[in-house]
Amino acid sequence: MIDDILYLLRLRLRFLVLPVICLPLCSVFFLLQVEPKFVSTAKIWAKERNEGSNLLKIQREGLQEETHVKIQTEILFSDRVIHRVIESNHLDTPPPSQSIWARWVGGQVIPKEEDHERALRYAIKAFKSSLHVDLLNPETLLIQLSMNEPRLAQKLLTSLLYHYREVYREILQDEVEEYASFLSREIAKFGLELEEKALALIDFERQHALIPQESSASFDPRVPALMGKEVGDVSPFPIIMSRISELELEQNRLLTFASAGNKELIRIGVEINKDKDLLNSYNEKLRDHAEVLVRHQELQWELSEVRQRHQQVQSEYDKVILSKGTKLDESIGITILDEPNFDPEKIAPKKKVALAASLFMGCVLGLSAVYLLSLLEPTYRRAKDLEKETSVPVLAHIKEEV
């Protein structure tokens, strides 16, 4: 078995040696050209804000505890933040190369992009690819930024955190202003409605002089009691009813002995009818008066309702205006737990690992090639193989030129 392996290796030595030499050489070339990577790390605590306004308060259903911190991650990765970092640090021109080759030759060739927009897009993309954010828990983020210089990584991470907070504050500011604007429109709307209702009430009171003036100032919802009181104080009902009863008694008494054509009887009948008409007429007036009172109270209730809503919106608006200033700054809720720092040791490339890996890969590749070629070998090269496969004895293995 070992003889076979050694024979194969000897036979295909070039296929073994070639990758073993080439891969480490490629690796060396790569190591010369590749940019080193240094990482800067920071840790932030992104508390969920709690506004004074109930309507601005974030309410979620279910157990989406990480939503807030995921939104923070999205903001960190947003073009709005990264664009500002790139602009403020002039990163639209790539930073000088720090590869071994670039340092050896001295000249650091920076490919200058003519189109500024395009350069900016590339820079944003490159920045995003070098930024890494880990969620440590539902409120804490670990941010890592890798660059080809340790101090550059630290500087850019500091800048990133600054612009991230700025953008987040702007987002909150926009949100508050938008809501305040909405409330302001609502206040104006309710103000107009309030005015309309008040005018309608005054007009109504003017048209109906019977309504007591103090009723518009103080609204009393006890409508039936009020009506009863008014009716009881001035009502002629009992007198008229009593008189009709007396007249009917008299009429009955006369009917027992007088004929239907009796003049007295006729007069009493006329009196009774007059009183009944009076009673009916008075009833109608009372009903009209009650209807007016009910309508008046309706108008008062509507006015009161609009006034209450107006006051509620005004109160909400005041709260929002308060939280727009200092309270908003407090409620941003981002605390930097660990300031951006840097590790002077680069994280990539690992020279020893890269060389060892390339050597190992070269060996694996070479051995695989040797094995594959031996499998695919279409001819006999050894007497042993020939005898084994054909079952015919090999009489001689002549190596010299024939």
Add this chain to the structure above:
Amino acid sequence: MSLQRLRSELSVIASQTKSRKVMVATPITDSVTTNFCAKLVAGWEDPVELIESDGVLDGIQFPLVSEVTVPVLLLVIAGDSRREDVKEAIGYLKKKGLPIAGTVLLERKGVLD
């Protein structure tokens, strides 16, 4: 194995036949047969009669087949003769009823380099 050993082997094989002849062939016709035979006979004091043949798979001529059975020595050129040709040639010879004396593996210069 050297040529000398091969000669003695062939002498033994030939002595077991009536004709004392050995046919030398390759799977596919090749000029190496002539050279090999010449090299083998040269300096051989009591040589067996070698019959040079064309390639087994190229329509081998068996002039003596009808008269007497001749063992065949198959020449296999290392790094040149294809495995399936060698196997096919052996199968063909067996099918024709010819005894196979054995094979010789030749390393022709330049083939393995």
